Amino acid sequence: xxxxxxxxxxxxxxxxxxxxxxxxxxxxxxxxxxxxxxxxxxxxxxxxxxxxxxxxxxxxxxxxxxxxxxxxxxxxxxxxxxxxxxxxxxxxxxxxxxxxxxxxxxxxxxxxxxxxxxxxxxxxxxxxxxxxxxxxxxxxxxxxxxxxxxxxxxxxxxxxxxxxxxxxxxxxxxxxxxxxxxxxxxxxxxxxxxxxxxxxxxxxxxxxxxxxxxxxxxxxxxxxxxxxxxxxxxxxxxxxxxxxxxxxxxxxxxxxxxxxxxxxxxxxxxxxxxxxxxxxxxxxxxxxxxxxxxxxxxxxxxxxxxxxxxxxxxxxxxxxxxxxxxxxxxxxxxxxxxxxxxxxxxxxxxxxxxxxxxxxxxxxxxxxxxxxxxxxxxxxxxxxxxxxxxxxxxxxxxxxxxxxxxxxxxxxxxxxxxxxxxxxxxxxxxxxxxxxxxxxxxxxxxxxxxxxxxxxxxxxxxxxxxxxxxxxxxxxxxxxxxxxxxx
Numbered sequence: 001x002x003x004x005x006x007x008x009x010x011x012x013x014x015x016x017x018x019x020x021x022x023x024x025x026x027x028x029x030x031x032x033x034x035x036x037x038x039x040x041x042x043x044x045x046x047x048x049x050x051x052x053x054x055x056x057x058x059x060x061x062x063x064x065x066x067x068x069x070x071x072x073x074x075x076x077x078x079x080x081x082x083x084x085x086x087x088x089x090x091x092x093x094x095x096x097x098x099x100x101x102x103x104x105x106x107x108x109x110x111x112x113x114x115x116x117x118x119x120x121x122x123x124x125x126x127x128x129x130x131x132x133x134x135x136x137x138x139x140x141x142x143x144x145x146x147x148x149x150x151x152x153x154x155x156x157x158x159x160x161x162x163x164x165x166x167x168x169x170x171x172x173x174x175x176x177x178x179x180x181x182x183x184x185x186x187x188x189x190x191x192x193x194x195x196x197x198x199x200x201x202x203x204x205x206x207x208x209x210x211x212x213x214x215x216x217x218x219x220x221x222x223x224x225x226x227x228x229x230x231x232x233x234x235x236x237x238x239x240x241x242x243x244x245x246x247x248x249x250x251x252x253x254x255x256x257x258x259x260x261x262x263x264x265x266x267x268x269x270x271x272x273x274x275x276x277x278x279x280x281x282x283x284x285x286x287x288x289x290x291x292x293x294x295x296x297x298x299x300x301x302x303x304x305x306x307x308x309x310x311x312x313x314x315x316x317x318x319x320x321x322x323x324x325x326x327x328x329x330x331x332x333x334x335x336x337x338x339x340x341x342x343x344x345x346x347x348x349x350x351x352x353x354x355x356x357x358x359x360x361x362x363x364x365x366x367x368x369x370x371x372x373x374x375x376x377x378x379x380x381x382x383x384x385x386x387x388x389x390x391x392x393x394x395x396x397x398x399x400x401x402x403x404x405x406x407x408x409x410x411x412x413x414x415x416x417x418x419x420x421x422x423x424x425x426x427x428x429x430x431x432x433x434x435x436x437x438x439x440x441x442x443x444x445x446x447x448x449x450x451x452x453x454x455x456x457x458x459x460x461x462x463x464x465x466x467x468x469x470x471x472x473x474x475x476x477x478x479x480x481x482x483x484x485x486x487x
Contacts, residue, residue, distance in 0.1 A: 005120070006033070006035045006036070006125045006479075007035065007036045007037075007038065007116055007120055007124040007125060008026075008029060008035050008036070008037050008038070008124055008125055008126055008127070008128060009037075009038045009039075009040065009109075009112065009113060009116065009124045009126075009127040009128070009145070010022055010025070010026060010037065010038065010039045010040065010127070010128045010129070010150075011039075011040050011041065011105065011109060011127065011128075011129045011130065011133060011136060012039070012041060012045075012129075012130055012150075012152075013102060013130040013132050013133070013152075014041060014042055014045050014085055014086040014087070014098075014102060015086050015087040015088075016048070016086060016087075016088060016288075017152065017372065017373070017374055018130055018152045019041070019045060019048065019049060019052075019086075020052070020374070021150075021152040021227050021252075021254045021374075022039060022128075022130075022150065022152070023039065023049055023052065023053070023066075024254035024255065025128070025150065025225070025251070025254055026039055026066050027066065028251070028254065028471060029471065029475070030065055030066060032468070032471055032472070032475065033475055035125070036065065036067070037065065037066045037067065038066075038067040038068075038069055038112070038116065038124075039066060039067070039068055039069070040069045040070075040071050040105070040108075040109060040112055041068075041069075041070070041071060042070065042071055042072075042073035042085040042086075042105075043070045043072075043073065043085070044083065044085040044086070045085055045086055046068045046069070046070045048086075049068055050068055053066070069112060071105045071108040071109065071112070072108055073085060073101075073104060073105070075101070077101075077104075078097055078098070078100060078101035078104070079094070079097045080094060080097055080098060080101060081094075084098070087289070088288075088289065089289075089323075089324075092196070092392075095197075096197070096206050096207055096210065099132065099207075099210050099211075100206070100210055102132065102133070103133075103135055106135060106139055109127075109136065109139050110139050110142060110143055113127065113139070113140070113143035113145055114143055117143060117144060117145075122144075123143050123144040123145040124145050125145070125146070125478055125479070125482050126140070126145060126146045126147065126148050126222065126478050127139075127140045127143075127145050127146070127147055127148070128147075128148045128149075128150050128225065129147060129148075129149060129150065129221075130149075130150060130152070131149050131150070131151050131152075131158065131162070131215070131218050131224075132211075132214055132215075132218075133149075133214065133218070134213065134214035134215060134216060134217025134218035134219075134220070134221075135214065135217060136221075137217050137218070137220045137221050138217075146221075146222045146478065146481060147221040147222060148221055148222050148223055148224070148225060148474075148478070149218045149221045149223070149224045149225070150224070150225045150226075150227075151224055151225070151226045151227060152227050152373070153227060153373040153394060153398075154226070154227065154228040154233055154236065154252075154373060154376070154398070154401070155226050155228050155233045155236035155237040155239070155240045155248070155250070156233060156236035156239075156397060156398075156400075156401040156405065157373060157394045157397040157398050157401065158224075158226060158240060159182050159183070159236060159239055159240045159243055160180065160183075160189070160394070160397040161394050161397065162215050162243075162244070163180050163181050163182045163183070163243065164180065164189075164194065164198055165198065165201070165208070165211040165212055165215055166181075166212060166215055166216065167180070167181050168201055168202070168203060168208075169181070169189075170191055170194060170199060171202060176190055176191045176192075177189065177190050177191075178191075181243070182239055182240070182242070182243035183239060184239075187404070189400075192396075192414060192415065193390075193396035193397065193400065193414070194396075195392065195393060219244050219245070219246060221246065222246075222247075222478070222481065223246050223247035223248065223249065223474070223477070224240075224244065224246055224247070224248045224249070225248075225249050225251050225474060226240070226248050226249065226250050226251070226252065227251070227252035227253060227254050227373070227377075228250050228252045228253065229250050229252060229253060229452065229453060229456035229457075229465075229466055229467045230250045230456070230466045230467070230470065231452040231453075231455070231456055231466055232380070232406075232449050232452050232453060232456075233250070233405075235405065236401070236405065237250055247477065249470040249471065249473060249474040250466070250467060250470045251467050251468075251470045251471045251474065252377070252456075252467055253377040253380075253381065253453055253456075253457075253467075255356070255374075255377055255378065255381065266353070266354065268347075269312070269347070269349065269353060269354075269357075269358065270357075270361070272312070272344070272347045273312070273358070273361045273363045273364070274363070275344055276310050276344075276363040277363065278362045278363060278365075279362070279363070279364070279365030279433075279435070279443075280309070280310050280363055280365055280433075281309075281310045281311060281312055281361075281363045281364050281365060282304075282309055282310065282311040282312075282364075282365065282366050282367070282368055282387075282429060282433060283311070283312050283313075283355075283358050283359060283364050283366070283367050283368070284311055284312065284313040284314065284315075284367075284368040285313075285314040285353070285355060285367075285368075285369060285370075285375070286316070286369070286370040286389070286391060287369075287370045287372050287375060288323075288352070289323070289392075290370045290372075290391040290392060290395075291316045291317065291318055291319055291323055291391075291416075292318060292319065292389070292391070292416055293318055293319045293320075293416045293417075294318040294319070294320075294331055296318075296413075296416065296418070296420055297318050297331055297332070298331075298332070298333060299420050299421050299422045299425060300420070300422075300425055301332055301333050301336050301422075302333060302422030302425070303421075303422040303423065303424065303425020303426040303428075303429065304340075304346065304425065304426075304429070305333075305336065305339070305340065305345070305346075306422060306423070306425075306426040307425070307426045307429045307430055308345070309345075309429050309430070309433055310344070310345055310346065310363075311345070311346045311347075312346070312347045312349065312353075312358060312364075313346065313347070313348050313349065314349045314351070314352065314353045314355070315327060315348045315349065315350060315351075316350075316351055317331065318331055319416050323351075324351060326350075327348075327350050327351075355375070355378060356378045356381075356382075359378055359379055359382045359384060360382050364382070364384065365384070365433055365443075366384055366385050366386070366387060366429075366432050366433050367379045367384050367385075367386050367387070368386075368387040368389060368412075368429075369386055369387070369388065369389065370389060370390060370391045370392075370395050371386070371388050371389075371390045371395040371396075371398040371399040371402065371409075372393075372395055372398070373394070373398055376398050376402065377453075379446075380408070380446060380449050380450060380453055381450055381453045381454070382450055383443070383446045383447035383448075383449070383450030383451070384443075384446055384450075385408050385409060385432055385439065385442035385443050385445075385446050386402055386408060386409035386410075386446075387409065387410060387411075387412050387428060387429065387432050388402060388403065388409050388410065388411040388412065388414075389411070389412055389413055389414065390411070390414045390415070391414070391415060391416060396414055399411050399414070406445060406446075406449065407441070407442065407445050408442050408445050408446040408449065409442065410428060410431070410432060410438075410442075412424070412425065412428045456468075
């Protein structure tokens with residue numbers, strides 16, 4: 001379809017949850033078209049991407065076809081700690097400084113595009129940028145290129161997040177519940193589903209001053225790529241298209257290829273999972289940047305033990321402590337770890353584990369998750385029902401979508417301030433893992449979505465899945481635009 005003479009530039013938001021989908025998109029485009037791909041970002045994020053490429057496929061030729069370019073960045077110029085170039089380990093109070101700093105690559109990006117133009121004799125066919133980089137529309141235009149927005153989340157969450165910031169609907173009602181422009185009347189949102197800074201936003205605060213103009217400008221791009229599939233979010237994709245009035249190409253879910261296959265597992269984890277019956281283990285993880293309070297952790301432990309269900313928990317210190325610090329037994333009920341270990345009911349894994357490999361194991365039957373989009377995609381790809389416990393950012397919208405639109409989840413609680421008691425935990429776990437009733441209904445729906453996800457990325461000659469067709473349509477459209485501009 002394409003030619004190696006064409007070039008696409010990319011600029012992801014400086015956050016691991018955005019960098020990885022951009023890298024996966026770059027690989028997918030290159031495999032489909034042969035286009036040259038350049039991903040630009042700050043030095044430490046480029047190093048992270050380079051390490052990711054090398055460790056995933058040390059002998060892959062793709063690492064030579066995807067160019068990684070460093071853009072100058074000094075965190076101290078933006079009131080950030082030294083060497084802070086992504087959201088990892090950044091306190092919530094500094095996130096707005098970080099977002100503001102993300103506008104600093106304007107001039108370096110323009111210079112990069114002009115350098116590509118000078119060497120190739122023509123500008124990149126397009127520059128694909130994050131939804132938070134509305135300013136890139138003008139940069140691309142000034143360099144003779146075209147801007148395309150990439151939403152690394154799904155259609156439902158992208159619509160919710162953008163409409164929330166543009167309309168601030170919570171300010172227009174005295175009720176804790178409200179409807180949201182772009183969504184059907186039946187979709188009611190609750191004030192507790194809003195991030196702290198969105199809840200307090202009034203239009204003149206720093207968050208509004210960043211979010212509103214950048215989101216508005218992003219709607220002036222040529223179109224939007226969305227990290228979802230037509231088959232799994234047909235309604236939300238149509239709502240999103242109607243709201244932003246742009247073409248939206250569903251080209252996901254963008255998961256590393258190893259995520260959809262078996263790969264080598266750490267022996268301790270796989271051996272423990274092998275001891276259990278099919279679909280009998282609850283996997284628990286709140287992601288790499290989230291955790292719960294110490295009181296919530298205690299009640300979760302009590303409920304887990306009382307349920308008598310097997311579980312594998314990737315456990316981190318509670319709120320108020322360094323997430324990478326050593327875990328203390330005092331955060332657990334007395335003797336808890338020893339008891340669950342003795343009867344092989346539970347396994348506590350400190351800090352990190354290969355999540356997709358755990359979710360894909362035959363013994364895993366459900367997922368207690370913070371509902372970050374990457375975790376949602378991983379869980380759905382394996383056909384697993386979810387117990388939602390959203391904590392931050394857009395996670396409450398993902399949880400709402402899983403419960404209300406897909407019917408594959410129940411939300412146990414939300415946030416780190418909520419009160420939860422052990423017997424409630426026990427009841428929810430037993431219901432979701434029940435092989436009859438609602439638990440079985442959610443399992444069947446999740447398995448259907450898992451099949452749809454795999455089908456969407458199927459590449460079998462001319463019989464390409466819906467997401468690969470979406471990518472083909474995007475490439476055709478952007479090539480036609482280049483032809484029209486040159487006439």
